[in-house]
Amino acid sequence: MVLCKYLALLATVFSASLAQNTTAITDALSALGLSSFALAAAALNGTSGGQALLSTVLSGGNYSILAPNNDAFSQASSLASDNTLLVDTLAYHILRGSFSSSNSSTFNLTSATSPNHTIGRSMLNDSAYVTLEGNASQAVAWTIESNTLVFLNQATNISIVNSTRINGTGLDIYTIDGILSIPPSMSSVLANATNTSSIAGLLNSTMVPSSNGTNDTIGNILNAQRGITLFAPSDSAFSEVSSSLPVLEGNLTAFTTVLQNHIINGSTVYSSEITNGSNFTSAAGEPLTFVTNSSGTYVTSGSTTAKIIATDILSMNGVVHVIDNVFLNIASDSSAASSAYNSATSAATKLASETGIISATAPAASSSSSSSSGSGSSNNAGVASVVSTYFMTSIVAIVSFAVFGVFI
Known part of the structure; x- marks a missing residue:
C-alpha cells in the first residue's frame, strides 16, 4: 500500500499520461522488491532538482533505471539526510536510453565484447560532481565478470539482481545490489x-x-x-x-x-x-x-x-x-x-x-x-x-x- 501511495503521488505530480501507467510501474517495482527505491524517488519531489529529474524521466522517452534494492538503501544513511546528494546519486543511477539486447520482459544490460566494457551516459550533470567537456553528463561503466554483469569503479562489486521492462513506458528497470558511487576527481x-x-x-x-x-x-x-x-x-x-x-x-x-x-x-x-x-x-x-x-x-x-x-x-x-x-x-x-x-x-x-x-x-x-x-x-x-x-x-x-x- 505504501508503494502504491508514492507511485500514485508521482503520477499526480508529473503528468496525466503517467497516471495510466501507474499500475504497471507499481506492479513492476513491487515484483522487484524496490519499496526503498520508490520512497527515495518520492522524496525527490521536495527539491526543484528532484522534480526536474523525475519530470524528465517520467514524462516520456527511453531510460534505464539502475535501482538499488532495499538492502543497499539500508546501508546509505547519508542519503536520507541530504536531499541534494540524493538527487545527484539517483541521477547517476539513471541511464539515458535503452540498453536492452532483446524485446523480452527480462534481460540484461547489453555488454560489448571488444573491449569487454560497456559505457552509458547517466543523468548526472551537476557541476559540483561532473566537469566533462561539452557539459556532458557523467558516464557509467560495466563489464562481464564470471558470467555476471558488474559495474566498474566501485569500492565493492555491484551487480544486477534482476530486471524488467515496464510495458507502456520507456522505462527499463534493473535491480542492483548496491549504490553506485559518483566518480571523484x-x-x-x-x-x-x-x-x-x-x-x-x-x-x-x-x-x-x-x-x-x-x-x-x-x-x-x-x-x-x-x-x-x-x-x-x-x-x-x-x-x-x-x-x-x-x-x-x-x-x-x-x-x-x-x-x-x-x-x-x-x-x-x-x-x-x-x-x-x-x-x-x-x-x-x-x-x-x-x-x-x-x-x-x-x-x-x-x-x-x-x-x-x-x-x-x-x-x-x-x-x-x-x-x-x-x-x-x-x-x-x-x-x-x-x-x-x-x-x-x-x-x-x-x-x-x-x-x-x-x-x-x-x-x-x-x-x-x-x-x-x-x-x-x-x-x-x-x-x-x-x-x-x-x-x-x-x-x-x-x-x-x-x-x-x-x-x-
Whole structure:
C-alpha cells in the first residue's frame, strides 16, 4: 500500500499520461522488491532538482533505471539526510536510453565484447560532481565478470539482481545490489586506483606556480581541465625507465612534452571508443595510435608502445587508462595540437544529448572533422586536443624533471 501511495503521488505530480501507467510501474517495482527505491524517488519531489529529474524521466522517452534494492538503501544513511546528494546519486543511477539486447520482459544490460566494457551516459550533470567537456553528463561503466554483469569503479562489486521492462513506458528497470558511487576527481582516482601510486604521488605532491601567481599541485591543475583522458604509466612502468629519466633532468620543455604526450585534453575517450587503427592527438600535438589484437590493446607515442592494462577508470572530469610503459616522447607540434583541440571543442557540444552505448560509431564521434595533424578517423575524429593555457603555463614552471625520481 505504501508503494502504491508514492507511485500514485508521482503520477499526480508529473503528468496525466503517467497516471495510466501507474499500475504497471507499481506492479513492476513491487515484483522487484524496490519499496526503498520508490520512497527515495518520492522524496525527490521536495527539491526543484528532484522534480526536474523525475519530470524528465517520467514524462516520456527511453531510460534505464539502475535501482538499488532495499538492502543497499539500508546501508546509505547519508542519503536520507541530504536531499541534494540524493538527487545527484539517483541521477547517476539513471541511464539515458535503452540498453536492452532483446524485446523480452527480462534481460540484461547489453555488454560489448571488444573491449569487454560497456559505457552509458547517466543523468548526472551537476557541476559540483561532473566537469566533462561539452557539459556532458557523467558516464557509467560495466563489464562481464564470471558470467555476471558488474559495474566498474566501485569500492565493492555491484551487480544486477534482476530486471524488467515496464510495458507502456520507456522505462527499463534493473535491480542492483548496491549504490553506485559518483566518480571523484582525477587526482583522487589515481591515489586510490591499483598500480598508480607513483604517478599519483608525482601529480598530487609537486607544487608549481600557476597562472594566477599562486602555487598549486599538478594534480589540481589536471582536475581543473574540462574533459581529459590520461594514459597513466603503472608503478612498474616508472621503475623500468628510471635509468632514462636523468637524461631529461633540468629540461623543462622535455618534461612538459613528455607529460602532454600522455594526455588527450578536451576529450574523454573511453575504451569503447578505441578501435583497431584508431588515431588521436596528444596535448603535445603528437599522434597516439592504437592497435588491438588477441593479446590486448596497445597505444604508441613516438617510438614507444605501451599495452593498456586497465581501462575506463572514471573521474569527475574524464577517464584514466593505465599503461605498462612511459612515453619518453619529447616531440611536439603546437599547430596540430591547436587544430585538434578546436575540433574536440566543436564535437563536445553534441555530447549533452548523447544516449545509448558510447562507442566509436556514436554520432558525437563520427560527425566531427579530423584535425590537421591527420589524427582522427571517421570513428574518432575530433577527440584530439591541446593543453589549455592555464595547464601549459603552470606545468612549464616546474623547476626540474628530476621530480619523477622522487616517486619511483
